[in-house]
Each structure stands twice: as structure tokens, then as C-alpha cells.
Amino acid sequence: MDLSLLKQQSRFEWHIPPFGKMRVPGVIYANEMLIRDMDMKVYEQVTNVATLPGIVRASYAMPDAHWGYGFPIGGVAAFDPHVGGVVSAGGVGFDISCGVRLLRTGLTVDDLQPVKEQLAEALFHRVPAGVGSTGTLHLDRNDMDAMLAGGARWAIAKGYGLPIDLECIEERGCMAGAKPECVSDHAKKRQQDEMGTLGSGNHYLEVQQVVNVFATDAASVFDLHEGDIVVSVHCGSRGLGHQIGTEFLKRMAITAAGHKIELRDRELACAPINSEVGQEYLGAMRAAINCALANRQIITHLVRKTFADILPQASLSLLYDVSHNTCKVEEHLIDGNATSLFVHRKGATRAFGPGHPDLPPSLRTVGQPVLIGGTMGTASYVLAGTRDSMSLAFGSACHGAGRSMSRHQATRQWHGRDVVRELAARGILIRSPSFRGVAEEAPGAYKEVSEVVDAADRAKLARKVARLEPLVCVKG
Template sequence: MNLQQLQQLHTYLWTLPQASGDKRAQVLLYGSAPLLESMDDKVLEQIAHVAALPGLVGAAITMPDAHWGYGFPIGGVAAFDAEQGGIISAGGVGFDISCGIRCLRSNLDARDAAPYFNQLADRLFATIPAGVGEEGQINLNPKQLDQVLLGGAQWAVKQGYGDLADLDYVEENGCVSGAVPGNVSELAKKRQRGEMGTLGSGNHYLEVQVVERIYDNVTAQAFGLREGQLVISIHCGSRGLGHQIGTDYLIMLAKAASRLGIHLPDRELACAPIKSPEGQQYLGAMNAAINCALANRQILTHLTRGTFAEIYPQASLETLFDISHNTCKEEQHEVDGKTRWLHVHRKGATRAFAPGHPRLPTRYRDVGQPVIIGGSMGTGSYILAGTSTNQAFASCSHGAGRAMSRNQALKHWDGRTLINDLERQGILIRTRSMRGAAEEAPGAYKDVDQVAEVTEQAGLARRVAFLRPKVCIKG
């Protein structure tokens, strides 16, 4: 990205100046100069188009890990007021609805657990279904799947997949309201019936990590973290169901925009007013997909616990937190001194409530919401805590963010060679796709250390712990 197009507001915040007669809202970009320079110009073009959508409140925003996506850039945040004609956009949520990370803390010390890492990697790979279209042992009939779409992680716990205590540390206590299974197509449901409890492909993973560094001792203690401890991160979403909902509603929302005379600066921004019939239909289907993803991560948590128990009989895995980064949520935010209900689109961005927020679990209320910035295979991840109530609608980065396309990555790396190199570094990879491993090479992503540092320095969230990968299960 050419920084000469931008005006720097402070070290880690930039804006795109408005031309004379330009009616779009403000554009804000969080990031350091090097991170912004590494972004494709398409990111700036896309977020400027978002700023032109009806009913936008405040600014259209990008996070430090932003990169080019479908419609909205990945790492895009935008809030809309339903009472002022605000819209909802499938491109502002993403195809993998409610993709997110479940983080588990263990009672295990990495030094003691290390001799069994190879055995653990093999057992996790055998137990956790991963890959394109991969199905698991759970096959649901239509009535059961509708119950999943209504009940989320709460449904999964009732079926014996985990504990009630997990739900205290899952967004919305494991189930969002407003889900309408009837708004989900039969094709979307058909794609999902065998995919519950599966990891998927692409950048999804299950990673066993060690807490290598603590930045904030007080918050780490509240989160139950210490140096040398094993933690597990499960990164996945709503699988085939969410992707099909995205496909189905892009068509419907495009027709709605045309019918209502909404000017779309980019057809990928297909949208409809939140209060329109089409907008309400999409919301019902999207909320069903969020519940699907929450249930999926809950089942994967249960499978992970069972596998750890086989290798480490003394193991205890507790849910630290589970948060999505591809959603649209109705939330209260203060704007110009007034509290308003807004529909906040976060696409490749994580909600990050500050200390004192009433929707935080009691255990974390004094320190802020746990946030996981996931790294790429082999580079490490960060746990942070939310710090700002009003900045960026309480949002922050969600990961390292791609620095090159998957096709570009394939030209640079060979999957088998990459996996062997990582093993020499003490990182065990298990995957069904050598091509997929090459596409997800660490070098294909931005520097996660820079992203986490800039996220903190920009005031979006503060670093609590750095996690080094030891075992990574990929599709």
C-alpha cells in the first residue's frame, strides 16, 4: 500500500483523506508503517467502499493484520444502525461464518509432556477429522441438526460433549439468540450433517502450544497461565454449512440491494437493510451458523480431552475462552456520548471487551476479555486482553494475516520440505495435504510478532502471553 495516499493521525492510526464531494464516511486504518506498506492496495479500495454503505456509524476500520478479502477486507470492522437504514452484508461477515478460536489451558508442563509429543501428534491426527469435506463420527438427522443450529455449544454439552463449566467461557455462553434454522437452505444443511466435530482445511488447525513468555503477570494469573504450561488452540468455524449460507445469501442480498436502489460500489458488497425481510432472513441464517460453529468447537474440545487422557492420564483441559472472528453482532456502543445499539460486522477481527464490561465472565471482568491472535503454522500465537471500550467498537486483530496468496505460496514452498524443516525446529505437523501445508507456510503470513505488538501499541488489546507451537494438526 502506498502510504502517500494516507494521512497519519498518530503512530499507529491512519486515515484516507476525502476528496471534494466524496460522501463516504471516514476510513481508519490501524497499523505501523511497515505493516500498512505490506498490504495490497486492494485493502484500501475495499474499506473505502465499505465507508460508502448506508447507515454506517463512525468509520470503516481495518486492523493491523488486514488483507484483501471478498467484499470487506479481512481485518475489516464496520458498525451499522438499523434505525437509520443500516445494512447487513454477507461479505462483511465472511463465508466461514463464526470462524474462531477455542483456547484450552492444561495442567501439564511442556518439559514433562515433551517425550510423548510424537505419540500425541499421531493420536490427535487419528482422532480429529481434518481436511476438505472430511466427515466425522457424528451424523445428524435433519431434526438433530436444527437443534444444533438453535442450541450451539449448549446443545453439545447436553449431548455429553464437555462440561457446563465450559459455557461460562464461550461467547454468548455458547448460544446466540435469533437463529432461524428454517432460513438455512437444505443444501447447506446437507453439507453439515456429517461435518460436526471436524476441523476443516485451509488455515484451520488444532495446535498444542507452550506458554513461552508472560507479558502481564496479573492478567496471566487471572487467565490461569504460567510459563512452561501447555495450552491448546482449536481454530475452525461452521464448515460447509456456513460457506453455503454465504453463497446462498450473496445472491439474495444482491437482489435486495437492486430492488431497494442501494448503490453498491462493489457487487461483492451485496447487502440489505437490517430491518428488511432479506436482512432479517440473513441474520437468522447467520446466527444459526454461529451456533453451528460454537457446537463444532465444543465437540472438538471433547475429542481433544479424550485424546490427551489417553497419553497423559493426569491431564486436565479447561476452556480459557472461545471467541469468533467472522460475525455480525448486535451490541451497545457509545458514539458521540450516546449509547446506541449497533450491528457490528467483524470479518477477520475479534471482539475485545475491556475490563469492567458486564458481558465478561466474572473471572476476567477486572482484566478484560481474552483475545487470541493466531499465528501461522510454526510461528507462534499470542493471548491478549481487551483494553478499549470505544476504540474500533471494541475490536482487535485476529491473526497474522496473509502476506501472499495461496498460489504465490505454492511457488515458494514444497509441503514435505517445509514439514521436515519445522520438525527440525521441534514443531510436529500432521496433515493430509502437502499442497495445503505449502499454502499455509509461515512465510506466507505477516510477522505475528509485529501484529501483536502494534495491536498493543495502538491501544486495541494488550499482550499477555506468547505461545510457541509444538504439535499442529492441519487439514
């Protein structure tokens, strides 16, 4: 990105003053190096989002921002329904409520080492991953609608997990306002055999080790200690979310002109929040959030069963579950007034600060755990939301490393078999049905996650709590 187009506010905050049809400025949180490496498409997309009706305060990009669809990945934008604000299918994306959950195991590295290979194989065989994989559950029409209305609560009622898990899931495991009747038969059909599956692409299931603790107060509340073994699950609403995204993107692109919305890019497809299509999208998108929460809950159950078989002394408890492709109604201070806004986070994580009423009492003193997925060869991070973040970017932070290279380039540069061998030599076991899939996800195809996380920390979007390194990675 051309730095001369930006106005530097501080070392980690850069502004794009409004021009043309922009209603608000663009704001990018990153260091100079990360911004230089960002594609000019990110600049274009941040400024395009700033033209949408009812946008409030600014169009934001997080430190991991990269070229997305309409909105940049790593984009955050909030809209006020009282001033013609919109909801955008493009602003949420295809993988609705894709997210990360982190489980503590009560184990240490020494417990894991003797059975690491066995555990890797068992997880790979028990948790369905990759193209064409199906879960053991088949949902009929009634079960499907109950799942879409109930989310993780539905899964737990069916025996997949523990009621205490709900405490540490956003929305307490069940997104209110879901309307299964707004989800098409096509979307439901795509999902009927996909519950409890990881998917493919950048989705994964990892066994990780806590290697560094940066903030002992928060780590203590999160019950994370150096040497602990944790499990991380990254996936979303599977085929159902993809189909809802596809259908509403088209509907919103076609109806935009009728709503007098000028789209600079068809992927910005949106509709007034109070319109028929806007309300139907919200009902369907919230149902997809529930689908993702139920999906990660079922996978959690499968992981627990696998650990119980191999490491019966393990006790898997949920630290937190975050979604990073969503639109949620939240109250934020605008000009000193509490205002209900529709906050879109596309490849961005909610990062509520200490004291926020939506946090469970056990976490309220230190802020929300912010789970940042890395690559299979580097690291993931746990951060904590800050009070500053609430005013900086509606309580949001980055979501991952962000790609620095296309899949095409990655497969030219690496062979999957070599990546697996090199990582094994470093003690990281990869299990995947596809070597090409591994090559496309090679660690070198991503930005340096530490750089991204440091920028989020220094920008005060969230503060660093712990660094996790992978030991086993199941890729779809």
C-alpha cells in the first residue's frame, strides 16, 4: 500500500481522510511494515466500505487486513439503522461465524509426548475433515430447524458437551433472533450431513503448547500456564453458511438499486437493515451463527472422546469461543450516547474490554479472550480485550496471520510432502487428506503472526496474554 495516501496518527494508527463519496474516514491499525505489505486492494476496499449508507465513525482495517470480497478481510464497520444503515452479506462473508475455540486439557507436554503420534492419528480419524467428508449425524427437517434456532445449546441438549461450556461461548452459545424459516432448502440440504465436520482451506484442529505467558494476571484468570497443552478448533458454519452467503449476496446485489444504494463493487451487496431482504438476511445469518456454534460444540465432543480414549486423565474445559465473520447488534458510545449498532466483523474478532456486561462473570475482570489463529508452523495467540478497544474499533481486534501469498504461488513454492516432513522434524505432526492442501496452507504463505499480534497489542486493540505453538495439526 502506498503510504503517501495515508495520514499517520500514531505509530500504529493510520487514517484515510474522507474523499469522494466516503461518508467517514478509513482507519488502519498496523505498523509501517505491515501496511507497506498490504495490497492496494485493501485501501480500495476500506474506502469503498466508507461510502455505504449509515456507516458510523469509520471504516476500520485490523493489522492482518488483506484483500477480501467487497469488505477487506480484517475489516470492521458499524451501521446505525436510524440513519439508513445497512446490513451487508458481503460484509459478513461466505463462511458465516467462522471462528476459533480453545480448550484447556489439564495436561502438560510431558503427558502428551509418549502418545503424540497415537493422538494425532485418532483425532484425524475421529474428526471429519476435507472435501466430501460427512459427520455421523444426519439432520432431518425438524432437527435442522431446532439446531438453527438453538446453536450450541441444542448440541449440548443432544449430549454433545457440558452445560458449563455455554458460559464461555459468545451469546452463551445461542444467537437470538435466528429465523430458520429464512434459510433456504438448498442451504439446509447442504448442511444435513455436515454437522461436526472441520471443512478445508485454513480450517484446522490443533493440539498446542503454551510456550510463553506475557500477562500473568490475565493468564491466571484464563488458567493458562507455560507448558500447558491446549486444543484449538478453527471452523465455521460449513455448507449452510456458504449457501446463505451465496444466495443473499445475489439478492442484495440485485435489489440494491431499488433501495437507492450505489454499489462501487457488487461484493459490497447490502440492504437497509429495516428492509424485507435485510431482515430476512439477519434471520438467516443468525441461524448460520447457531450452526457454527453447534458445529464447534460437536467437534469439541469428538475431541473430548478422543482424549478420553488415549489420555483419560485429561479434563477438557472451554476457555472461550469467538466468531470472526459476523454482524451483531451491539451498544456503543457515539458522541457520548449509547447507540445500538449493527457491527460487521469480517475476519475480525470481537475484543470486549474488562467490565463489559456481555462477558461471563469469571472473565469480566480481565476482558474477553481474543483467540488468534496462526499457521501450522508458527504460533497462535491468546489476547485479552481492552477498554481502549471499545473506542478504537467497536471492541475489535485481528483474527489471524493473514495471507501474504496466493494459494497459486504457495503451491509453486512448496510441496506438501516436504512441508509435512520439515514440520515433523520440528516436532509438529500434520495430518491431512491432501498434500496440495498442505502446500497451499504452508506457513510461509502467511504474514508473520507475531508481527500482526504485536501491532494489535501496541495499538491497544487487545493485549497479549499467551503464545501457543502447534504440536499436532489436523487440516481439512
